[in-house]
Each structure stands twice: as structure tokens, then as C-alpha cells.
Amino acid sequence: MKTGIVTTVLGNGQRASNGDGGPAIEASILMPDAICLDVHDNLYVGEKYGFRIRKVEHETGMVRTLVGTGEPGFGEEGLHGSVTRCNSVEAGIYADPDGTVFWGDCSGRTRRYDGQTGIVTTILGGTSVHDDEAAVGGFLNGPGGLSVGPDGHIYVADVWNQRIRAIDPFTGIIRAIAGSGARAYGGDGGPAVEAHLGNPHDVSVDRAGCVVIADTRHGHIRRVDSDGIIHNVAGAAFQWDKGDGGPANSACLIHTLAVCHAPNDDIYFGDSAVGRIRKIDAKTGIINTVVGIGLKGFSGDGGPAIEAKIGSPTAIRIDTKGHLYFADELYHVIRRVNAYSGIITTITGTGKVGFSPDGTHASDADIGFPRGLAIDSRDRIYFSDTKNNR
Structure with missing residues (x-):
């Protein structure tokens, strides 16, 4: 972000899905939602209404479809991605270093595109909510966030089944690692599989393999620790003090949504009901607000982030220097908090929905409903400009 100029890396703004084999900026993409980068800075995009998984090569800027024909549906097992139908891609997407891609679709399945062969298989998706069986037969009811642990296990937020589920990369067996299936609250200090969750929307895994859940x-x-015991890290019932400077499990939270880990395992999450982003120190368990005064709005650029107003943080990422970035879907902006000064700036967007052409300075550029957010190895920011099909 040295120039602060916004540029399109995929999409020409047309409501279509085409242009494979050519420059990504000349191609059309239809409602991009979930995005991610691999270690080589190749960009992967899930199209909500284009019904495709697409890849933009970092070195060439060329785009191609990995999975999808443009027709919605559940493609047969074992076909090449180019002839496999794909449903709307609205949830998590993840790419391995070899170009293997995992994603969740709106049918409640998690699928895999093999980066070497191009073959698509289902790793999770069927009619069974039972555990300890082949994941291909398992059913997800509204898959949310997806995260991959240091040992390769895939964790998926099974939102409406009130569970977090894990897929063993070696056996293909699925099991719940948290949640009894009841939409309630309880079970802290006991086995996570006996605990109750409430529509868990996101999940993140730290360096030790502990799984953090946005309940x-x-x-x-x-x-959920490695011993399978679940703990309340943040949030307290009947507590109205925001709790800054104290134990996170005594703080008042309302609607925890996006969650992520920093490289040092500090936890960042958004409370979308009140317009805040909070941080939990990994060593002390102390919580502090890092963004937002607790009233929704769009203000505060150039000042302390804790005095700013924000809307609904739908995605949060931390770069290699510790700077925090978040997508605010409510006010159509991408904002940044400096790790050293705590100053907040809007790096993209004006606060109103719209579209601005490439070459516009990012702070003057209108965007629409940004949802996906990713940062590459050079700390360049990528986001899905969902309304503008880019």
C-alpha cells in the first residue's frame, strides 16, 4: 500500500462470469464473496452467483476457472473442475501451497479441488450429522468460517447445526470438536462436544492447534484446547461493563462475528452489534478495545482508533508488521489501525456505496459491501468489492 491507489485485480464490473485465459482485469466476475491467497500470492475467489472458483496467477495476472461451469448445482464426484458444477460460494475458502483449494458452498458441503490433477471431490457433505464416519457423508447446515490447523486438520463452523466440526486430512473422517447440537449456552470447563453453542459463525486456529470459536x-x-476441554475466553452473561483492561471472560460482548489470530496468537474479533473490534492478549487473557467507541457510525480517521465509530466488521486480518485491517460492510470501507500509534485511517472507500474507476486514490474510491479480505506476503491488501463484481 505504498501509493494508496486502488486497482482492480479481477473484474470489469459487468454482471457476468467470463474472460478465462485472459487478463483478470478484463474478465467478468459475478458477486465475488469469499477470497484467499496462497503462499505464492495467487488469488482465489468464490463467485456467489457465477457459481465458480477462480484463480488469478500472481506472476501473470491471468485468470482461469478452477471449478464450475456457470450453472448452479452439485457436480458429480471425481470429475475435472472444468466440468464440475458448483453452487454459490459464500463461506470459507482456503488454498494449500500446491494450489489445492478447499471451500464451503451453500448446499452445506465442503469440497476439494486437487491442485495437481484438477479433480474435484467432496470432503464433507451428505445427509448425516453423525460423527466418526466418512466426511463425504456428513451434512453441514449453513457452513460458516473455515480454518486449517498446523497439522492439516480442516475446521468448519457448522452454523445452524450448532457445532464446530473437524476433518482429518489423513483418514477423511469427520467429527465434532465442539457443540452438542443444542442452541444454548453451557459446558465451559468440560468436554467441548458436550457444550452448547449458539450459531457459531467463525473459527480460527492458533499455532498450538487450539481452536477459537465466535459463539x-x-x-x-x-x-477448545488440545485436550478437548472448552473454555470461555471472552464474554460474560449479565455483564454490562465492556471490561477493558480486565479479564476477557468478564467483559460484555453482544454479537461476536469475525475472529482471527495475530502471528503471536493474540485474538482479534469483531462485535458487530456495537461497532467494536477487541483484542485478547494471548499471554495474559486481558481484553482491550482496539477499534470503536461502541456506537455504530463512520468517523475518526486520523485519530485514535478507540475513539472512532465503525459499523459491522465482517472480516479482520493482521499483516506481518501487526497492523490491523478490517472490512466494514455497513459503511463500505476498508480501514487500517497502525500497530504502533493506534491511529485509524480509511484506506479504501468513502462511506457510501458506489464504484470508482481504477487509478482513483483508495481513500476517494467508492466500493460496495466488502466482505472478503486477504493480505499477501508483501502486505498488499485484497478485498472483494461484492456489489461491483470485482
Whole structure:
């Protein structure tokens, strides 16, 4: 972000899905939602209404479809991605270093594109909510966030089944690692599989393999340790003090949504009901607000982030220097908090929905409903400009 100029890396703004084999900026993309980068800075995009997974090569800027024909549906097992139908891609997407891609679609399945062969298989998706069986037969009811642990296990937020589920990369077996299936709150200090969750929307895994959950309905952040015991990391019932400077499990939270880990395992999450982003120190368990005064709005650029107003942080990422970036879908902006000064700036967007052409300075550029957010190895920012099909 040295120039502060916004440029399109994929999409010409047309409501279509085409242009494979040519420059990504000349191609059309239809409602991009989930995005991610691999270690080589190749960009992967899930199209909500184009029904495709597409890849932009970092070195060439060329785009191609990995999976999807443009027709919605569940493609047969074992076909090449180019002839495999794909449903709307609205949830998590992840790419391995070899170009293997995992994603969740709106049918409740998690699928895999093999980066070497181009073959698509289902790793999770069927009619069974039972555990300890082949993941291909398992059913997800509204898959949310997806995260991959240091040992290769894939974790998926099974939002409406009130569970977090894990897929073993070696056996293909699925199991719940948290959640009894009941939409309620309880179970802290006991086995995570016997605990109750409330519409968990996101999941993140730290360097030790501990799984952190955004328990959205109940306004809590919870953690499953390697021994399978669940703990309340942040949030307290009947507590109205925001709790800054104290234990995170005594703080008032309302609607925990996006969650992510910093490189040092500090936890960042958004409370979308009140317009805040909070940080939990990994060593002390102390919580502090890092963005937002607790009233929704769009203000505060150039001043302390804790005095700013924000809307609904739908994605949060931390770059290699510790700077925080978030997508605010409510006010159509991407904002940044400096890790050293705590100053907030809007790096993209004006606060109103719209579209501005390439070459516009990012702070003057209108965007629409940004949802996906990713940062590459050079700390360049990528986001899905969902309304503008870019």
C-alpha cells in the first residue's frame, strides 16, 4: 500500500462470469464473496452467483476457472473442475501451497479441488450429522468460517447445526470438536462436544492447534484446547461493563462475528452489534478495545482508533508488521489501525456505496459491501468489492 491507489485485480464490473485465459482485469466476475491467497500470492475467489472458483496467477495476472461451469448445482464426484458444477460460494475458502483449494458452498458441503490433477471431490457433505464416519457423508447446515490447523486438520463452523466440526486430512473422517447440537449456552470447563453453542459463525486456529470459536448468538469467544476441554475466553452473561483492561471472560460482548489470530496468537474479533473490534492478549487473557467507541457510525480517521465509530466488521486480518485491517460492510470501507500509534485511517472507500474507476486514490474510491479480505506476503491488501463484481 505504498501509493494508496486502488486497482482492480479481477473484474470489469459487468454482471457476468467470463474472460478465462485472459487478463483478470478484463474478465467478468459475478458477486465475488469469499477470497484467499496462497503462499505464492495467487488469488482465489468464490463467485456467489457465477457459481465458480477462480484463480488469478500472481506472476501473470491471468485468470482461469478452477471449478464450475456457470450453472448452479452439485457436480458429480471425481470429475475435472472444468466440468464440475458448483453452487454459490459464500463461506470459507482456503488454498494449500500446491494450489489445492478447499471451500464451503451453500448446499452445506465442503469440497476439494486437487491442485495437481484438477479433480474435484467432496470432503464433507451428505445427509448425516453423525460423527466418526466418512466426511463425504456428513451434512453441514449453513457452513460458516473455515480454518486449517498446523497439522492439516480442516475446521468448519457448522452454523445452524450448532457445532464446530473437524476433518482429518489423513483418514477423511469427520467429527465434532465442539457443540452438542443444542442452541444454548453451557459446558465451559468440560468436554467441548458436550457444550452448547449458539450459531457459531467463525473459527480460527492458533499455532498450538487450539481452536477459537465466535459463539455469535451468545456473544462469547470460546476456545477448545488440545485436550478437548472448552473454555470461555471472552464474554460474560449479565455483564454490562465492556471490561477493558480486565479479564476477557468478564467483559460484555453482544454479537461476536469475525475472529482471527495475530502471528503471536493474540485474538482479534469483531462485535458487530456495537461497532467494536477487541483484542485478547494471548499471554495474559486481558481484553482491550482496539477499534470503536461502541456506537455504530463512520468517523475518526486520523485519530485514535478507540475513539472512532465503525459499523459491522465482517472480516479482520493482521499483516506481518501487526497492523490491523478490517472490512466494514455497513459503511463500505476498508480501514487500517497502525500497530504502533493506534491511529485509524480509511484506506479504501468513502462511506457510501458506489464504484470508482481504477487509478482513483483508495481513500476517494467508492466500493460496495466488502466482505472478503486477504493480505499477501508483501502486505498488499485484497478485498472483494461484492456489489461491483470485482
